Amino acid sequence: MRPTKLGIIGLGAIGGSLALEAKRAGIERVLGWSPEPAERVAAAQQGALDDAPARATDVARAVELLVLAAPPAANLALLDALAPHLGAGAVITDVKRAIVARAEARGLGPRFAGGHPIAGTHGHGFRAARLDLFKNAVVYITPTRDGDGAAREIAHFWEDVLATHPVLIDAAQHDRQLALTSHLPQAVASLLARYLAHATPPGATFGPGARDATRLAASEPALWTEIFLMNRDELLPALRSLEEPLGELERALEAGDAAGLAAWLRRGAEWRRRLDA
């Protein structure tokens, strides 16, 4: 679908970038709402929005496609609050985490699909929004049981309006995969940063490698608390699974086992080099 009127609830890095991109793509009216009046003003002033009403329900009522771009727990609450106000025929999606089961329970199955662009920033708020944040990104689309039509509409929106690459995926498989490709890297970066914060002497210098390895740790703690808790059944086993290769590394170091160490490092090196190939 290519909506004439697009609504975006939440004007942070994701919602704000989406608004900027939609205006660039020529969407006629982009309406946005944030609980923070200052974010609404900033987004409107920077041309990301045509209108920024004070109430989210006024956005929900007016649009053909409503994108929930708030943090995950807020999106669940917003789905409940806005469902009665949606226009006839309006389609709904989120941008961060599939809230497919809730949409089904609310009877919104045929009008909903989850959407999750694999792109982002550790920045926070509308000031972190920018054009091209989603450039060439893969976007996971998670259909409801009876929502194939809505999923196709929303996939088409991401492809046609935002020039990304939508991929349809089952919601459970999405959560399993994201635990590995996103939540675990976040947890590991935060683990490293937490330890370095405590262990390094003041004035120690960090090169580009350490900065990249810890960059995700700067992400918003409140947001990631929600994401971790919502997906903890997948994330916890992944975290526990790190203990085995960590132990292998420690034993190879203890034994001074150069061949073992090189083999241990090689597996990750080959994988990571392929990722850039």
Place this chain on the structure above:
Amino acid sequence: MRPTKLGIIGLGAIGGSLALEAKRAGIERVLGWSPEPAERVAAAQQGALDDAPARATDVARAVELLVLAAPPAANLALLDALAPHLGAGAVITDVKRAIVARAEARGLGPRFAGGHPIAGTHGHGFRAARLDLFKNAVVYITPTRDGDGAAREIAHFWEDVLATHPVLIDAAQHDRQLALTSHLPQAVASLLARYLAHATPPGATFGPGARDATRLAASEPALWTEIFLMNRDELLPALRSLEEPLGELERALEAGDAAGLAAWLRRGAEWRRRLDA
């Protein structure tokens, strides 16, 4: 010091970048050697070197400042092999790890200082060399017991010729600090990559966060095997110390402790945000 004749042993990312930078800075003659003839040819053809003799001793004999830019174990062997061939008054340094004790044992104390630019790349070989690799980098200079003069000369070289920021530091303190700021991030990035290589389904998509968190894992396994083994007395306790905060994270997830999770994440977030401030 600003040498008229500079010698560089090892023409990988570090040695190669140093040669390019020295030529740009107007050093009259830059001589280089690599055990790989193809690397010598590539560096000479790209204007990084004025001469690339087939024997390292011919470089050592001809220069006022000799930089050992091979991997750590090779640097130790090269120090032994080249010491008898150094010109009178020539000063020696390495670029990757302090080999201060060996220099002292060889009677080179007054003519040696360790040097370690906190800059680098996961790339490998002369093809990874580039101008500006060291731009604005801090460079740790580790003096020998009787080498304050040489340390000052080498610090001046890094400042004047290469426009970096040299910092004098005790060799033991250097190793302790690097275990945290460089070797541990490398180990953690490799740990994450090793696990993801094994656990993620084919075709899974990795966003910029996961890519940054694992970028270091692409580094050369043979080089990092050496670095890890040489500094294992510092690296091993740091690795073991990760187990406590990892356990804290797992317990907060098990308990569904949102406040505990947010606090756990916040410590690393504050630290990492300050790093960019």
